[in-house]
Amino acid sequence: MADSGEQRRRRGSVRQRGNSLQVRVFSGVDPVTGKDVYLTETVKGTDRAAEKAAEKVMTRLLSQVDQQRSATSSVAFGYVLDEWLRTAELDEDTRDMYRGYADRNIRPVLGDEPVRKVSTRMLETLYAELRRCRVRCDGKPFIVHRVDGDHDCVKKRCKPHECKPLAASTVRQLHSIMSGALSAAERWEWIDANPARIAKRPKQPQPQPTPPSPSEAAQLVDAAFAMDGEIDDWGTLVWLVMTTGIRRGEVCALKWSRVDLEQGIIEVRSSYVLRKGVGRVKDTKTHQMRRIALDTETTVLLREHKDRSRQRLAELNVKLTDDMYVFSGVRKFDPTQPYSPHAVSSRYKDMAERLGIDTHIHALRHYSATELLAAGIDLRTVAGRLGHGGGGATTLRVYAAWVAASDRKAAEILGSRMSKPKPGQK
Ligand SMILES: [Zn+2]
Ligand SMILES: [Zn+2]
Structure with missing residues (x-):
């Protein structure tokens, strides 16, 4: 008309x-x-x-x-998202995570938008907006009310809104979700081209590992052993994380069946993950399984820890079995239940605070990596211990500064072995 x-x-x-x-x-x-x-x-x-x-x-x-x-x-972008999330080849945890991001950050903005109208500029504007303020406020001051309905803001301690950016890594996640959905829409011939393909997403933030210094690490380990109690061996847990660089979720999920005290090897096959707020142990895919060699001291500590666990169980008339967890929580000795990763973190954090050291348990993993690299251990070996994929590319990206230092050391070894040309010599 x-x-x-x-x-x-x-x-x-x-x-x-x-x-x-x-x-x-x-x-x-x-x-x-x-x-x-x-x-x-x-x-x-x-x-x-x-x-x-x-x-x-x-x-x-x-x-x-x-x-x-x-x-x-034409179809709404929200529908495209649904269809893609339903059919894409993703593991269930990733699918849940993507659904969460889609519901929180994408659907309220672009869900009703016809997919044909979603443009590169729209995506880039959204990324920029989220990097400014995660709730995309209009820049005018407002009060964030803690409760709905009539109330006393002073009593409820309602505070003025402060803009907080959504992390670059999160925006990158949003980008991959939208890009996945839009490229499906392209395959399904709902759009001619995927506008996300050329959209600029935030740069990947440069990781900045801040491992504790060797003297801080020694203090932390000492303090951890001093905290050993009747029912747990906190020192051994902290020591194991430091010497193996094992992740928090991995140490919590470690079972005795994966610890070979004869060979001095632990096998990392599972991790404690949170899904929809509920923790559970998840087996890693076979190609992600890794074996970590233990030094003699660590093997001895684990053997002693196993003996103590066996004794504690004997007092309860229970036999230690292979499917029990290596570390059990601090409140009650029950190795049929894993140590909660949150409890590990907060216990570690409290301990560090008492020592006046600003650090967290993940930094011990960095410590393990950086000490090995600084000692001249090759990147591939370190990447293998940490369970980094990609033949060391991730390791190199995270620990570039330390790799450079060990490379300098390598160069100096070569240099010191060469006879220097004397002046005037041809
Ligand atoms: Zn209020
Ligand atoms: Zn804001």
Whole structure:
């Protein structure tokens, strides 16, 4: 149906700007910014011919907008997201995580948008907005109320909103979700091209591991052993994390069946993960399984720890079995239940605070890695112990500074073995 003259005038306008005419056509509301969007074009001159040309431009812009409008009947981006999340080849944890991100950060903004209208600019604007403020406030001050309905803000301690950016890594996650969904839409011929393909996402933040210094690490280990109690061997846990670089979830999920005290090897096959707020032990995929060699001291400590566990169980008339966890929680000795990763973190954090050291348990993993690299152990071996994939690429990215230091050491070894040319010698 053709627009009536009046409608045309409302949707578009021509105004004089100096020596030219500007044509302006309303094309809709931007779903990300909530602002009106106009298509504009300038025609040189202000005479009758220019007016004619401007009219032509307006007709073209209006039909361009109409074309976009007719695309409004195409599927909504929210539907594309649903379809992709339902059918994509993802493991269940990743699917849950992606669904969470989609519901929190994507659907409220672009869910109702026809997928044909989702543009590269829209995506980049959304990323920039989220990097400014994770709730994408409009920049005007407002109070974040802690409860709904009538209440006393002072009593409830409601605070003014402070903009917090969404982490670059999270925005990168959002990008991969939208990119996955949009490229599916492209395959399904709902759109001609995936606008996410060329969209700029935030740079991957440079990881900055901050391992404790050797003297701090020694203090932490000493303090941990001093905390050993009737029912747990906290010192052994901390020691094991330090010498093997094992992840928190991995040490919690470690069972005696994976500890070979004869060979001095632990096998890391599972990890304690949180899914929908509920913790559970998850077996890693076979290709991610790794064996870590233990030094003599660590083997001895684990053997002593096993003997103590056996004794504690004997007092309860229970036999230690292979499917029991190596470390049990601090409240109750029950090696049929894993140590909660949260409890490990907070216990470690408290201990460090008492020593006046600002660190967390994950930094011990960094400590393990950086000490090995600094001692000249090759990248591949260190990557293997840490369970990094990609033949050391991740390790190199995280620990570049330490790799450089050990490389310098290697160069010096070579240099010191060369006989230096004496001056005047040919
Ligand atoms: Zn309030
Ligand atoms: Zn804000």
